[in-house]
Amino acid sequence: MGRGQYSRRMHTPQGVTEGPSVIGVDIGGTNVKLGRYRPGARELEGFRSLPTGAGRPHEAVLGDLAAAIRELALEGGSAPAGLGVGIPATLSRDGRVEVLPNFAPGWRGVAVADWLTEATGLPAVIINDARAFTLAEARAGAAADVDSAFGVTLGTGVGGGLVLGGRLHLGYSGNAGEFGHHVFDPHGPRCGCGSHGCVETYASAPALVASLMRPFVQGMVPALVRLADGRLDAVTPALIARAAEEGDPICREALDRVALVLGVALANVTTLVSVERIVIGGGMAGLGETLLTPLRRTLAAHAPTAGDRLPEVVPASLGAQAGSLGAALHAADALGPT
Numbered sequence: 001m002g003r004g005q006y007s008r009r010m011h012t013p014q015g016v017t018e019g020p021s022v023i024g025v026d027i028g029g030t031n032v033k034l035g036r037y038r039p040g041a042r043e044l045e046g047f048r049s050l051p052t053g054a055g056r057p058h059e060a061v062l063g064d065l066a067a068a069i070r071e072l073a074l075e076g077g078s079a080p081a082g083l084g085v086g087i088p089a090t091l092s093r094d095g096r097v098e099v100l101p102n103f104a105p106g107w108r109g110v111a112v113a114d115w116l117t118e119a120t121g122l123p124a125v126i127i128n129d130a131r132a133f134t135l136a137e138a139r140a141g142a143a144a145d146v147d148s149a150f151g152v153t154l155g156t157g158v159g160g161g162l163v164l165g166g167r168l169h170l171g172y173s174g175n176a177g178e179f180g181h182h183v184f185d186p187h188g189p190r191c192g193c194g195s196h197g198c199v200e201t202y203a204s205a206p207a208l209v210a211s212l213m214r215p216f217v218q219g220m221v222p223a224l225v226r227l228a229d230g231r232l233d234a235v236t237p238a239l240i241a242r243a244a245e246e247g248d249p250i251c252r253e254a255l256d257r258v259a260l261v262l263g264v265a266l267a268n269v270t271t272l273v274s275v276e277r278i279v280i281g282g283g284m285a286g287l288g289e290t291l292l293t294p295l296r297r298t299l300a301a302h303a304p305t306a307g308d309r310l311p312e313v314v315p316a317s318l319g320a321q322a323g324s325l326g327a328a329l330h331a332a333d334a335l336g337p338t
């Protein structure tokens with residue numbers, strides 16, 4: 001691939017161009033999603049999903065993915081110029097997996113991009129999945145009309161990313177924006193990353209559900225017990241929010257605690273980097289105003305230097321494509337010269 005030629009075509013103004021496409025991949029704990037990005041487009045072509053099978057060795061997961069990439073690369077005319085891969089991991093400076101929760105052991109040290117290049121022949125770039133989500137929402141989604149944005153993903157884990165001037169800020173470590181693992185309380189619960197009291201230990205879906213286990217078993221949350229048909233394993237953040245909306249005070253308190261942690265944490269982000277918009281995505285973003293209203297209140301109360309320039313907090317707008325679109329956008333940035 002001629003790098004200069006690629007870059008000139010990538011930076012055309014509005015609308016889809018005939019320039020080289022890039023494949024974007026989002027490796028999730030449950031599904032792998034992928035599609036083809038054409039410069040200027042806001043949606044991926046040929047978007048598809050396959051089960052990750054995250055309990056399998058990494059060779060099996062990446063082998064299936066490589067087959068899906070080769071299949072997609074054969075569709076749609078010209079060959080893609082490269083490949084961007086989002087993964088829910090922290091990464092070393094040279095793109096090796098460091099921590100990858102919820103997958104089988106054996107991923108540490110794996111150079112996923114090199115592995116996929118070898119298997120597909122396409123130049124590949126790897127990026128943390130929440131950073132990819134943020135880049136997509138900042139370029140083509142809920143923050144496309146502003147210059148600076150912070151993205152947060154709320155699900156099994158908590159992720160984040162920072163976009164300044166339309167570009168991802170990855171920092172000296174390459175992992176800047178790691179919102180879920182900044183410490184809320186150093187005396188707090190042990191986190192999967194090895195630290196204590198990270199935002200993720202309070203604000204992830206499992207943390208919210210776990211906070212209601214004892215009240216559930218002791219019959220203190222009758223609305224939630226009814227909504228879950230008495231089954232503790234059926235409790236989800238969505239059911240907790242419904243019980244709260246029906247007036248259950250303990251479920252309301254549990255949600256307010258999550259909103260408090262997120263609000264204070266995002267107030268700290270605001271004090272430190274002061275972005276114009278904060279975009280909330282991931283499964284728990286589906287709780288909507290039940291979560292966002294108290295979050296905004298807390299954020300406003302704890303960002304004293306923001307003045308009247310508080311960030312607007314909005315739900316994500318790109319849906320299931322955000323991660324793979326962001327990975328493709330990052331690859332397009334990285335593969336062309338800056």
Ligand SMILES: [Zn+2]
Pocket residue numbers: 180181182191192193194195196198200
């Ligand atoms: Zn942590």
